[in-house]
Amino acid sequence: MSDASPVPTLPPSASAKASRLRFAAFWSLPPLLWQLAFFVVPLGFLVAMTFWSVKSFRLTPDATLANWIFILNAGFFRNAYIYTFWLAGLTALLASFVAFPASYAMAFLLKPATRRFLVFMLVVPFFTSYPVRIYSTQIFFSPQGIINAVIEPLGLGPVSVLNSPTGTVVGYLVLTLPLVVLLQTFALGNVPRTLVEAAHNLGCGRLRTILTVIVPSARVGLIVAATFAFVLAFGDYVAPVYLGGSKPPTLSILIADQVKSGNNWPRASVVAVVMIVTLIIVMTAMLALAYGRKGARR
Amino acid sequence: MNASTSRRALLVLYTALVFVFIFAPIVSTVVFSFNADRFPSLPWGGFSLQWYEAIFADASIQRGLMNSLIVAVATSAIATFLGFAAAYVDYRYRFFGKMAYISIVALPPTVPVVILGVAMLTFEGRIGLSGTLTGITVGHVVLAAPFAMALVRMRLADLDPDIERAAWNLGATPWATITGVVIPFCLPAILASVFLTAAVSFDEFMIAWFVSGVNETLPVRVLAMLQGQVSPRINAIGALVFAVSMTLVVAAQMLLGRSGRRNAKEA
Numbered sequence: 001m002s003d004a005s006p007v008p009t010l011p012p013s014a015s016a017k018a019s020r021l022r023f024a025a026f027w028s029l030p031p032l033l034w035q036l037a038f039f040v041v042p043l044g045f046l047v048a049m050t051f052w053s054v055k056s057f058r059l060t061p062d063a064t065l066a067n068w069i070f071i072l073n074a075g076f077f078r079n080a081y082i083y084t085f086w087l088a089g090l091t092a093l094l095a096s097f098v099a100f101p102a103s104y105a106m107a108f109l110l111k112p113a114t115r116r117f118l119v120f121m122l123v124v125p126f127f128t129s130y131p132v133r134i135y136s137t138q139i140f141f142s143p144q145g146i147i148n149a150v151i152e153p154l155g156l157g158p159v160s161v162l163n164s165p166t167g168t169v170v171g172y173l174v175l176t177l178p179l180v181v182l183l184q185t186f187a188l189g190n191v192p193r194t195l196v197e198a199a200h201n202l203g204c205g206r207l208r209t210i211l212t213v214i215v216p217s218a219r220v221g222l223i224v225a226a227t228f229a230f231v232l233a234f235g236d237y238v239a240p241v242y243l244g245g246s247k248p249p250t251l252s253i254l255i256a257d258q259v260k261s262g263n264n265w266p267r268a269s270v271v272a273v274v275m276i277v278t279l280i281i282v283m284t285a286m287l288a289l290a291y292g293r294k295g296a297r298r
Numbered sequence: 299m300n301a302s303t304s305r306r307a308l309l310v311l312y313t314a315l316v317f318v319f320i321f322a323p324i325v326s327t328v329v330f331s332f333n334a335d336r337f338p339s340l341p342w343g344g345f346s347l348q349w350y351e352a353i354f355a356d357a358s359i360q361r362g363l364m365n366s367l368i369v370a371v372a373t374s375a376i377a378t379f380l381g382f383a384a385a386y387v388d389y390r391y392r393f394f395g396k397m398a399y400i401s402i403v404a405l406p407p408t409v410p411v412v413i414l415g416v417a418m419l420t421f422e423g424r425i426g427l428s429g430t431l432t433g434i435t436v437g438h439v440v441l442a443a444p445f446a447m448a449l450v451r452m453r454l455a456d457l458d459p460d461i462e463r464a465a466w467n468l469g470a471t472p473w474a475t476i477t478g479v480v481i482p483f484c485l486p487a488i489l490a491s492v493f494l495t496a497a498v499s500f501d502e503f504m505i506a507w508f509v510s511g512v513n514e515t516l517p518v519r520v521l522a523m524l525q526g527q528v529s530p531r532i533n534a535i536g537a538l539v540f541a542v543s544m545t546l547v548v549a550a551q552m553l554l555g556r557s558g559r560r561n562a563k564e565a
Binding site for chain 1: 309312316320322327380387390391416447497508520524536543
């Protein structure tokens with residue numbers, strides 16, 4: 001490509017070369033050094049600290065597996081792990097299914113101007129305080145809250161989702177649904193209209209078109225959306241505390257407790273590292289699922 | 299009404315319900331921040347500004363707001379510079395290990411904030427930054443820089459790489475080219491990223507919650523208040539945060555929108 005460039009480049013002199021190098025260093029080094037120092041190193045430090053010990057309330061550099069053995073063998077950790085994984089998976093699935101009809105309507109039925117407006121509206125929740133939104137949700141569901149005030153005259157019993165896994169999932173949906181609708185809408189918007197029309201012309205019914213044409217062609221985007229929902233829910237702290245009542249605890253609650261009250265940073269680090277490894281495995285698996293059979297299909 | 303129209307109507311109604319679910323907490327926050335009653339329930343207790351008066355009279359909330367603003371301004375300046383630099387490097391150069399370079403800069407938002415928070419706390423504890431506003435800023439820059447990079451990179455995709463080479467061959471130094479051509483071209487994206495990264499920082503609560511110590515930011519104050527009893531003051535703070543963040547986001551959106559339209563005209 002550079003051979004075809006319409007602007008020939010003159011051979012640079014030695015001093016010009018040094019100046020070019022300084023120039024390149026000025027732009028490339030700051031972001032690299034900053035993220036190395038304050039992102040990579042802290043995460044590396046987190047891993048290293050899982051091998052440290054706490055001796056008479058003081059952190060001591062060490063090379064012990066005790067923290068790993070303690071956490072991995074602890075019943076409360078295993079329960080929390082399974083519970084968190086299950087709730088995050090359920091949230092990804094629920095959010096995907098709840099979002100799909102709405103995303104479908106936005107991508108295929110609504111006018112472009114309406115769609116643009118709704119897409120902008122979906123960005124709004126990201127810039128409202130998430131803890132405040134959870135607080136509001138709590139109020140909605142509280143025994144004297146709006147939802148019960150509305151449904152009780154209708155003869156429907158008081159709903160009690162607060163301080164239960166259901167409450168946590170509702171909170172996870174508050175967190176993930178805007179993003180999932182947004183990503184699904186983009187994914188469905190990229191499905192070639194010609195494919196959809198061809199399916200219709202060949203006598204394919206609406207539901208069959210969705211299942212055999214639209215979903216497979218938007219598969220990558222749909223899976224990416226579900227993955228983001230899983231990642232967000234898996235790491236969230238606010239919903240399980242304020243809507244789930246911390247019972248049973250999720251992994252993020254374990255981390256916060258170990259750090260804030262237990263002051264056992266090495267054990268918290270073990271939980272954090274296990275979470276990161278889990279997320280890497282889940283993301284790799286989901287990407288394999290998203291791109292895996294693509295070649296075989298064509 | 300045939301089957302197709304009613305199905306259409308049903309889908310649109312369903313979409314409306316999904317948006318109601320998403321926006322109910324936001325709307326109720328704003329509505330009940332003006333409610334005269336202590337407990338947010340129906341019917342509405344009448345219009346009142348007392349909760350706003352209460353939060354502006356609360357010294358801890360004022361300090362939180364001040365800390366949040368300081369951190370947001372510092373974060374947006376540093377993150378935008380780093381994001382611009384990384385985007386320019388990605389646009390301009392090809393080198394060995396570029397994928398790794400881009401990954402290191404762009405990956406932080408994929409790590410759960412609770413983990414970033416612990417990592418930040420333990421690391422900053424070692425180097426004496428934890429509990430300081432500098433410590434919070436450092437964490438927020440890590441999280442916000444990728445957003446700045448994405449915004450600037452999208453803008454740079456529209457800049458013909460030959461324009462820079464032409465300027466160099468006409469005798470302009472790389473420095474003169476970047477200040478005279480690249481930065482002016484990217485200005486809308488740079489300003490948008492200033493606002494967006496400020497909003498990201500202003501709303502972030504998990505990293506700040508771990509790192510802040512006594513120097514609480516506003517969202518951390520909210521988190522602490524949530525532990526207590528029902529308080530309409532949280533609604534007032536929420537509405538305030540909403541107003542500040544949305545002002546920043548709408549400003550960013552307008553800047554990007556304007557540059558987008560100008561591009562369309564040029565093309």
